[in-house]
Amino acid sequence: MTRKIDFSKYSSIKIGPIIDVRLIEKREAKREDEFIIGGANNILISNTPKPLAMLSKKFDYIAVEDNELTVGGATKSGRIFSFVKKHDIKNFEYLGKLPGTLGGLVAMNAGMKDDEIFNKLIKVKTSKGYLNKDEIEHGYRFSKIDDIIYEAVFEIEKGFDSEKLALFTKMRSNQPKDPSPGSAFKNPPNDYAGRLIEAVGMKGYRIGDAAFSQIHANFLVNLGNATFEDTIELLNKAKEKVFENFGITLELEVKIV
Ligand SMILES: Cc1cc2nc3c(=O)[nH]c(=O)nc-3n(C[C@H](O)[C@H](O)[C@H](O)COP(=O)(O)OP(=O)(O)OC[C@H]3O[C@@H](n4cnc5c(N)ncnc54)[C@H](O)[C@@H]3O)c2cc1C
Numbered sequence: 463m464t465r466k467i468d469f470s471k472y473s474s475i476k477i478g479p480i481i482d483v484r485l486i487e488k489r490e491a492k493r494e495d496e497f498i499i500g501g502a503n504n505i506l507i508s509n510t511p512k513p514l515a516m517l518s519k520k521f522d523y524i525a526v527e528d529n530e531l532t533v534g535g536a537t538k539s540g541r542i543f544s545f546v547k548k549h550d551i552k553n554f555e556y557l558g559k560l561p562g563t564l565g566g567l568v569a570m571n572a573g574m575k576d577d578e579i580f581n582k583l584i585k586v587k588t589s590k591g592y593l594n595k596d597e598i599e600h601g602y603r604f605s606k607i608d609d610i611i612y613e614a615v616f617e618i619e620k621g622f623d624s625e626k627l628a629l630f631t632k633m634r635s636n637q638p639k640d641p642s643p644g645s646a647f648k649n650p651p652n653d654y655a656g657r658l659i660e661a662v663g664m665k666g667y668r669i670g671d672a673a674f675s676q677i678h679a680n681f682l683v684n685l686g687n688a689t690f691e692d693t694i695e696l697l698n699k700a701k702e703k704v705f706e707n708f709g710i711t712l713e714l715e716v717k718i719v
Contacts, residue, residue, distance in 0.1 A: 470472065535563065
C-alpha cells in the first residue's frame with residue numbers, strides 16, 4: 463500500500479514534490495534504500511528523494527499498561543499531549559507545543575528547554591524487538607537508532623504541570639508563524655546557532671522565498687514559494703559565513719532527504 467503525499471502541503475516547511483510513500487502495516491526490517499518519515503516537521507524533501515516509507519495508522523495508539531505509558535510510532539504529539547493531560551501525567555507538557563509523531567520525536571530526541579523525549583523513556587520497539595534506553599546512544603536532538611521506531615514505552619509520574627505548559631506557550635507566542643521546520647541548525651556546544659547567524663548579518667536574510675526569520679535568526683522559514691534549491695543555498699551560505707568568522711561548523715538540525 464502507498465499513500466500519495468504532496469510535500470508542498472504535508473511538510474511543515476511546505477516544500478517538496480508529490481510522491482507515493484510506502485505504508486508500513488506491520489513490523490518489518492528497515493529497507494536499506496528507504497527513508498522513514500513521520501509528520502515531516504523536521505525534514506526538507508528534494509525533488510528526487512530516496513524512496514520514502516511511513517508507519518500506517520495501525521501504529522497510532524496510546525495506553526497506560528502496568529503503570530507505564532505505551533505509545534505507537536505514528537501517534538501525533540497532540541494526541542500524546544491530550545492523553546497525558548487527561549490522565550494527569552507530567553514531563554510531557556512540551557508536546558502540546560511541538561509538532562511531530564512519536565517516531566520522529568524519538569529519532570530526534572525532540573524537546574523544549576530541559577525536557578526532551580529521552581528523559582522518561584524506558585525502551586523503544588524496533589524491527590528487532592525492544593531496545594532499552596541505556597542501549598541507545600543519544601544526546602541533544604539526536605538518537606542513534608538505525609531502525610524503524612514502532613513504539614516507545616515511558617515512565618509515568620503523576621501531576622500534569624500547567625505552569626510548564628504556560629511557559630512553553632509563552633515561548634511559542636513570539637515565534638514566527640510562517641511555514642517552517644523550526645530550527646535550521648543545532649546549537650553548537652556553549653553557544654547558540656541563532657546568535658552566530660545574527661552575528662554574521664544573516665538574521666532575516668533571504669534567498670528567493672527561503673529565509674532566516676526576522677524574529678529568530680535560526681528559524682528557517684518559507685516566505686511564500688521557497689524552493690528546495692533556495693533553501694539549500696541559504697543554509698550553505700550561513701554555514702560558510704559562520705565558519706569563516708568563528709571557525710565553528712554548524713550542524714544541520716533539519717534533515718535533508
Ligand atoms: C514550528 C516548529 C517548531 C519546532 N520546535 C521544535 C523544538 O522546540 N524542539 C525540537 O526538538 N524540535 C522542534 N521542531 C522540530 C520537530 O517538531 C521535531 O523534530 C519532531 O520530532 C519531528 O517529528 P516528525 O514526526 O515530524 O518527524 P519527521 O520530520 O518526519 O522526521 C524527522 C526524523 O525522524 C525520523 N523518523 C520519523 N519517524 C520515524 C520512525 N517511525 N522510525 C525511525 N525514524 C523516524 C526521520 O527519518 C527523520 O530523520 C519544530 C518544528 C516546527 C515545525
